[in-house]
Amino acid sequence: MSEKKLLILNQHQIEQKLDRIAYQILEDNFDEQEILIAGILPRGNHIAQRLKTILDGIAPFSSRLLSIELEKQSSTLQAKINFDVQECSNKVVILVDDVLNSGKTLAYGLAVFLDVPLKKLRTAVLIDRNHKSFPVTTDFAGVALSTVIKEHVDVVLDEDGQEDAVYLR
Ligand SMILES: O=P(O)(O)OC[C@H]1O[C@H](OP(=O)(O)OP(=O)(O)O)[C@H](O)[C@@H]1O
Numbered sequence: 001m002s003e004k005k006l007l008i009l010n011q012h013q014i015e016q017k018l019d020r021i022a023y024q025i026l027e028d029n030f031d032e033q034e035i036l037i038a039g040i041l042p043r044g045n046h047i048a049q050r051l052k053t054i055l056d057g058i059a060p061f062s063s064r065l066l067s068i069e070l071e072k073q074s075s076t077l078q079a080k081i082n083f084d085v086q087e088c089s090n091k092v093v094i095l096v097d098d099v100l101n102s103g104k105t106l107a108y109g110l111a112v113f114l115d116v117p118l119k120k121l122r123t124a125v126l127i128d129r130n131h132k133s134f135p136v137t138t139d140f141a142g143v144a145l146s147t148v149i150k151e152h153v154d155v156v157l158d159e160d161g162q163e164d165a166v167y168l169r
């Protein structure tokens with residue numbers, strides 16, 4: 001793997017991408033009273049928090065955060081959630097992660113909601129790569145990035161946003 005790190009998005013650009021995704025979520029859900037934003041830990045959850053903060057400032061609806069932890073157990077992922085999935089009945093859920101690559105992580109995240117009569121489930125990622133192994137797409141993307149499979153996208157997000165960056169290595 002190459003040792004070179006190429007800056008794809010800086011802190012300001014990440015902010016712009018998240019603002020745009022938040023406006024797209026707003027337009028898609030204008031008539032709602034509350035939406036649920038489910039972040040996949042760790043970085044999807046961080047992005048979900050950022051989106052909630054932006055939406056709280058611009059949207060007529062409220063947003064509630066949900067967290068999904070996907071624990072690796074040999075070749076499968078076990079979902080641990082911090083909410084009662086029945087709370088999502090008849091609600092709009094936005095599933096958020098930092099990177100969409102093969103689609104496996106989002107697929108496990110989506111599976112959490114399969115047995116609940118949701119109103120609508122949408123996905124949002126900061127970086128959408130081009131190496132899907134599963135037919136999983138994203139409704140909202142910060143950037144669609146053409147990469148070669150041996151490359152890796154690193155999303156760095158810190159608490160106050162000062163060190164935020166996306167690198168390709
Ligand atoms: O579409 P996929 O091929 O599933 O890849 C996307 C996932 O990969 C990364 O997490 P990773 O599995 O590297 O775990 P980490 O959160 O421990 O870094 C990233 O945060 C996504 O969740």
Ligand SMILES: O=c1cc[nH]c(=O)[nH]1
Nearest residue numbers: 099101151152153154
């Ligand atoms: O490039 C990649 C692929 C999977 N997960 C990441 O975080 N980056």
